[in-house]
Amino acid sequence: MNQVILFFMALLMFTTAFAADTRQSGYSQMRPETRALQDDDTQNPAMLWVEEGRSLWSKNAANGKSCADCHGEASKSMRGVAARYPQFSSAVKRPVNLAQQINICRTTKQNNTAIPLDDQTLLSLESYVAHQSRGLPISPPTDKRLNAANRLGEKLFHQRIGQLDLSCKDCHTDNAGKSLAGNIIPEAHPTGYPLYRLEWQSVGGLQRRLRNCMVGVRAEPYPAGSAEMVALEVYLAARARGMKMESPAVRP
């Protein structure tokens, strides 16, 4: 009798261990046509940005330095890097996302000007770097200096905003998987950024996507690169810890 109970207890533990992670990437809710676009690099339009980034990687800035001069072969040096962002930057003493870190490199190492976060050049470089982490788990650093940003991000995620008085959580946690005007509400895991969004007809970063939602609930979006935006990125990365990177993804 004891053996039977033990057997069922073991079975229960086994099933809960494997059923524990029910998080889903937006990929799993896409139509087969859109999935096919992401799965095939010869069809994925985001690969145009990745290729552009590849050529920018070894292009010299005015002071004669390229990304490759310091970082070498991106396939080795940048592998897994995008999966660890946002990080705390000791240079500017605050959390920064990947695009901001590229800008810090540009201004401090290349003696160049910073580029706006939605600029195609920056998106190309970001896509190229993020592409090197494809298939790796999202692994935000366990850095105490990120804790404040993580808490702020969590607060903002649960805070109702805008004329529609909705928080991120209201749709993306409570009603994920249900329909919103014909679209399935994803769980908001940033697994594939920067990604090609069919609605945008272009590649865009996570902050552009966040801005979309904020405008959607008729709230005033936080400025690009602001502490609040990065805090949301920090929280979303922590929330998606362990999920596989798909960059550059395609989304409807």
Next chain:
Amino acid sequence: MTRTLITIPPNITRGEIIGIRVLIQHPMETGYRRGSDGAMLARNLIRRFNCEFAGDDKKRTVIFNANLHAAIAANPYVSFSFRVDSPGALFFNWVGDNGFTHVETRALALRA
């Protein structure tokens, strides 16, 4: 600079029908939209795409061509098939509004 992704399968044998996939970076602005300032955005479309093949005799023959219109998405993707009877070169041409032209060339080798 305009970026393109052209995919031609490797190890082609004589007489094989291959699939050629072509993607080009282009906004394909329809001319029907307004910008955030309310002004009309000028039309900027690729109007025509063609692919030519030149075999041993170096004479170019059009093997595929397409007219593109406002309803076609940005970064247009075109895929077509072609029977390879001899090695040679493929020439891809895009022509569009505002004097847009882009040319790419790819060698087509056969498996020995």
